[in-house]
Amino acid sequence: MKQLNLKHDFPILDQKINGKPLVYLDSAATTQKPQVVIDTIVEYYKSSNSNVHRGVHSLSERATDSFEAVRSALCQYINAAHEYEIIFTKGTTDSVNLVAHGFRSLLNPGDEIIVSELEHHSNLVPWQMLAQVSGAKLVFIPMLESGELDISILDSLLNSRTKIVAFNHISNALGTVNPVKKIISAAHAVGACVFVDGAQAFPHMAINVQELDVDFYAGSAHKMYGPSGIGLLYGKSEWLEKLPPYQGGGEMIAEVKLKESTYAGLPHKFEAGTPNIEGVIGWGAALKWLEGIGIENIKKHEDDLLIYARGLLSEIPDVIFYGSAKDRAAVISFGIKGSHPYDVGVLLDQMGIAVRTGHHCAQPIMTSFKIPGTVRISLAAYTSKDDIDMFIVALKKTILILN
Amino acid sequence: METIGDREEDIIEEFSFFDDWMDKYTHLISLGKELEQMIPENKTSENQIKGCQSQVWLNAELTENSILFQADSDAIITRGMIALLLRVVQGQTPEKIASYDFNFIEKIGLTTHLSPSRANGLVSMVKQIRLYGVAFQGKTK
Numbered sequence: 310m311k312q313l314n315l316k317h318d319f320p321i322l323d324q325k326i327n328g329k330p331l332v333y334l335d336s337a338a339t340t341q342k343p344q345v346v347i348d349t350i351v352e353y354y355k356s357s358n359s360n361v362h363r364g365v366h367s368l369s370e371r372a373t374d375s376f377e378a379v380r381s382a383l384c385q386y387i388n389a390a391h392e393y394e395i396i397f398t399k400g401t402t403d404s405v406n407l408v409a410h411g412f413r414s415l416l417n418p419g420d421e422i423i424v425s426e427l428e429h430h431s432n433l434v435p436w437q438m439l440a441q442v443s444g445a446k447l448v449f450i451p452m453l454e455s456g457e458l459d460i461s462i463l464d465s466l467l468n469s470r471t472k473i474v475a476f477n478h479i480s481n482a483l484g485t486v487n488p489v490k491k492i493i494s495a496a497h498a499v500g501a502c503v504f505v506d507g508a509q510a511f512p513h514m515a516i517n518v519q520e521l522d523v524d525f526y527a528g529s530a531h532k533m534y535g536p537s538g539i540g541l542l543y544g545k546s547e548w549l550e551k552l553p554p555y556q557g558g559g560e561m562i563a564e565v566k567l568k569e570s571t572y573a574g575l576p577h578k579f580e581a582g583t584p585n586i587e588g589v590i591g592w593g594a595a596l597k598w599l600e601g602i603g604i605e606n607i608k609k610h611e612d613d614l615l616i617y618a619r620g621l622l623s624e625i626p627d628v629i630f631y632g633s634a635k636d637r638a639a640v641i642s643f644g645i646k647g648s649h650p651y652d653v654g655v656l657l658d659q660m661g662i663a664v665r666t667g668h669h670c671a672q673p674i675m676t677s678f679k680i681p682g683t684v685r686i687s688l689a690a691y692t693s694k695d696d697i698d699m700f701i702v703a704l705k706k707t708i709l710i711l712n
Numbered sequence: 713m714e715t716i717g718d719r720e721e722d723i724i725e726e727f728s729f730f731d732d733w734m735d736k737y738t739h740l741i742s743l744g745k746e747l748e749q750m751i752p753e754n755k756t757s758e759n760q761i762k763g764c765q766s767q768v769w770l771n772a773e774l775t776e777n778s779i780l781f782q783a784d785s786d787a788i789i790t791r792g793m794i795a796l797l798l799r800v801v802q803g804q805t806p807e808k809i810a811s812y813d814f815n816f817i818e819k820i821g822l823t824t825h826l827s828p829s830r831a832n833g834l835v836s837m838v839k840q841i842r843l844y845g846v847a848f849q850g851k852t853k
């Protein structure tokens with residue numbers, strides 16, 4: 310197995326937790342940041358800090374140029390048709406809310422919103438709120454035992470009342486990679502708008518929004534080696550034009566009078582207030598770093614490790630896997646027979662192993678498996694075979710202690 | 713009756729014998745396993761404290777001049793912690809419980825379990841125990 314070796318780029322990984330070397334297997338919650346991202350943010354504050362889009366002075370120009378260069382890089386990275394189709398948001402959650410809020414004025418009672426049963430609460434609750442306000446009905450794409458969506462019944466769910474279809478590209482709880490293209494073309498056949506939550510896809514695969522023909526696509530920088538509090542909403546310009554602004558304030562206006570204002574064009578219409586400038590600039594560094602390694606190389610590395618880890622886990626008799634979709638990425642969700650996931654997580658932490666336990670902000674999935682939660686390991690480009698080996702040793706010890 | 717202080721001393725001494733984390737957690741887990749099961753009728757949603765990670769149930773009854781607690785959790789380590797917490801306050805007076813600080817947990821090196829980020833329900837349980845103390849003050853039979 311030829312593997313990437315990137316640990317040295319991540320200073321945080323070189324430390325001990327409870328006296329043991331840190332094994333960080335919680336990258337789906339957030340990835341660690343390479344030194345270049347940290348340096349870029351520090352350098353920004355040392356040499357270029359200034360407000361963007363609103364100064365004639367040189368510093369402001371420098372900050373604005375670096376800021377807009379990241380929009381341009383992201384546009385190319387996801388192959389959007391126009392830079393103004395990239396809206397900076399606080400993250401995936403903020404992006405979902407922006408769109409769900411915008412649709413309040415576009416939906417009527419009796420309209421239908423399709424969401425999947427496999428969603429992070431971020432891509433579920435805003436749609437519930439929209440349904441409540443607009444009188445639209447929520448309809449669900451069911452999840453199969455395997456953790457795959459039952460798209461065989463998709464056609465029976467779609468009809469002329471379907472206005473929005475929202476689902477994730479990759480499930481954070483089970484790692485399922487959903488058949489995005491198939492769902493999009495089916496949804497478009499009835500004229501519905503498609504929102505894809507790409508939070509977990511960004512770090513693990515190439516994304517091409519035009520090829521997918523997706524209407525909205527969302528992601529968070531912190532899950533792809535960038536800073537937290539910054540993310541994006543890609544939207545086709547015709548949809549972004551249709552949506553009303555989400556928040557009012559500075560930056561998003563064309564002309565302001567006391568009683569009313571006209572709004573700025575895209576993307577500024579959706580970017581009220583001073584943005585997270587260092588976040589955007591740090592994200593730019595992260596993207597450059599990621600492109601330097603190559604997303605295909607990262608994917609191969611993670612896929613190999615995933616198979617390796619799953620192989621070792623399946624030799625432990627007490628392990629129960631959740632999610633067995635054919636197409637999976639970077640995540641293994643499992644339980645230990647007779648033990649609560651919390652107990653497993655606490656004991657692993659004693660041995661320096663960071664995993665996620667619980668419902669992973671996807672309670673409906675856990676409810677359908679009739680469990681309180683799972684233990685989840687999630688991988689990134691810096692995860693090594695050693696990490697997996699240490700995790701397996703620690704897990705065996707954990708099971709011993711619990712019994 | 714033993715004071716809260718005496719009981720704390722006992723527990724601190726008991727834990728002082730463990731020099732590695734494994735022994736300590738093995739002990740905590742066995743305390744969890746030994747903790748008396750809560751009677752199902754008391755496992756109501758009013759008595760439930762929803763943690764994100766583990767669930768806790770807490771029931772309290774006033775008898776004479778003391779409070780009797782019963783508690784449970786779905787996670788065994790949380791149950792172990794419950795066993796420790798209850799051992800100290802069980803049967804004490806409302807006045808003592810209302811202002812009790814559970815500082816002994818720090819002395820036995822298990823404070824992380826009372827940190828809000830663990831979301832295991834124990835932080836709320838500790839608060840709730842004190843609230844029962846407050847609520848039962850002056851109501852003693």
Ligand SMILES: Cc1ncc(COP(=O)(O)O)c(C=O)c1O
Nearest residue numbers: 400401402429431481506508529
């Ligand atoms: C699939 C999925 N959607 C949405 C989110 C929310 O992302 P954020 O918290 O960055 O807004 C997450 C993060 O955990 C996620 O995994």
